[in-house]
Amino acid sequence: MAFTHAIRVGWGDCDPAKIAYTGRLPAFALEAIDAFWEHTIGAGWYAMEMDRGYGGPFVHLDLDFRAPVTPRHPLICEVAPVRLGDTSVRFRVRGRQDGTLCFEGHFVSVFSKVGVLETIPMPAEVRAALEPLVESDA
C-alpha cells in the first residue's frame, strides 16, 4: 500500500474557472512528497536540512491532468518511489478526489549537502527506508 497524504483544497486554491488553479497542483504534489519523507524517514525537507545536513532539490517534474480538482472532496495524493539512482530518487504522485484520478506525474530529486547545492550520493538511511517501498511504474 503506497503512502497517501490528504490535502484540503479550498476557495483560495481555485481560479475563476471554479477549479484548482494549474499552478497549485505541482505544489500539492510537492507537499505530498514532503509528507512522504516525514512519514518514511522521520524528517520532511525542513528537518532534513536543519537536523540531518542534507536536502533534496528537484531536477525534473511532469504532470498529466486527468480531471479537475475542486474543494468538493479532499485531494488524496499517493506517493511512491519508482526508481532509486545513485544520487537521485524518482517519485510517482497520483492525486485523486472521491476515487477519481485527477492527475499523475513524476518528480525526480537528487540529494545535496546543506548550503552547497552539490549532488551527493543518496544517504544510506534514506536508501534503507526507500528500498522496501519501490513500486513498478507500469
Place this chain on the structure above:
Amino acid sequence: MAFTHAIRVGWGDCDPAKIAYTGRLPAFALEAIDAFWEHTIGAGWYAMEMDRGYGGPFVHLDLDFRAPVTPRHPLICEVAPVRLGDTSVRFRVRGRQDGTLCFEGHFVSVFSKVGVLETIPMPAEVRAALEPLVESDA
C-alpha cells in the same frame, strides 16, 4: 525572436535553501504563458474567459531544472508554441537568469467553452495568431 516575460523573484519566493521553491517555478512559467496570450491575442486567461467565452485548461506540464532561480536577477521566461493540434497547443517555456538557463519545459493546454470544461477546437483567431510563432522543439 520568441516572446519573453520578466518576473521579479523575491524573498517570499525562496525557501530555506535560499533559492526559489520548486513549487513556485511552474507558477512562474504559467504566468509567462498568461502574459504570452495577452501579448499575442490581446487577452490573457482572465480576459479570454470574461470577454471571449473560451478558456485554456492544461492537460500536461513538464519541467527540467538546470540551475537555481534566485532573487539576484530577473527571471526571463521565453515562451513559444511548438505544436498546434486541432484542440490544443503545446508551449515550450525556458527560464533564464543573467543568461543562464535555469529551467525548460513544456505546457500543453486545450481550449474549452467557459463554464463547460469541455474541449473545443482551437478558435480561429487564436490559430491565426499562433501559426507565425510556432518554433521547432529541437
Place this chain on the structure above:
Amino acid sequence: MAFTHAIRVGWGDCDPAKIAYTGRLPAFALEAIDAFWEHTIGAGWYAMEMDRGYGGPFVHLDLDFRAPVTPRHPLICEVAPVRLGDTSVRFRVRGRQDGTLCFEGHFVSVFSKVGVLETIPMPAEVRAALEPLVESDA
C-alpha cells in the same frame, strides 16, 4: 470551546530565514476561516457561492505576529466570531504551535450576492449558526 483548524506548515511555506513567510500567515488564517464556515454552516466559501448564492468578501484584516511559525509543529488556528453586524461578521483568529501563540488578528467580511459584489444582510441561516458562537474580544 472555539473552533480550531490544524494546518501542516511545510518547507515550501518557509523563507530563507527558516520560518514561515509573512505572506503565508494571512493565507493560513483565511484557510482556517474557510474551514470554520464548512464546520459551522456546512459550506465553505466554495459551496457558499456555488450552492447557496452568497459569498463573504473581506473588508478588513489585521494580524500581530508574536512568535515565528515553523514546520516543527502543526499550526492550530482558533477561529471565533467576535461581532455580528447587520451585513458583516468580525472574526478573531489565533494561531498557535505547541501551545505558543504565534499570531492573532481580526478578519471582517461582509455578505454579497454571487456575481454582484454588492453587500447584502447576513443570511438568516448564517446568523442562527453564528450567534451561539460569538465570543468576547477582550
Place this chain on the structure above:
Amino acid sequence: MAFTHAIRVGWGDCDPAKIAYTGRLPAFALEAIDAFWEHTIGAGWYAMEMDRGYGGPFVHLDLDFRAPVTPRHPLICEVAPVRLGDTSVRFRVRGRQDGTLCFEGHFVSVFSKVGVLETIPMPAEVRAALEPLVESDA
C-alpha cells in the same frame, strides 16, 4: 513622491468570484515593500540577509479593502515609511488600479541579526535612507 511598485495581477491570483483572492493581497503589499527596500537601500530582503547580515521580520500588518483587485489593470502599490522607531519601521501601503484605491494598510517590521531572530536597533544606513522619505499618516 512616494515610491510605487507595479504588480501584474493574473488569472492565477483570482478566485471563483473573479477577483484577486484576499490571501494574495497581503503578499502583493509585501512584494511592494521588498521592492521599496531594493530601491531605497539597494537591497531587498534577500540581499539584506545574504550580504548585509540583517533582516526585517514583521510584527504587525493591517489592511482595509476598498475595491476589488482584478487582472484588468496593473496594481500600483505605493509604499512610504510613516514612523521610524528605535528598532522598527512602520510602512503605509496603498494599492491602486486605474486610479482607484483598492486597499490600504500598514506593515510594521523590526530589524534582526541574521540567524538570530532577535531585535536589533535600526541600522544607521537604513535610518539615513528612510528619514527623508517619512510621510505623515494622516
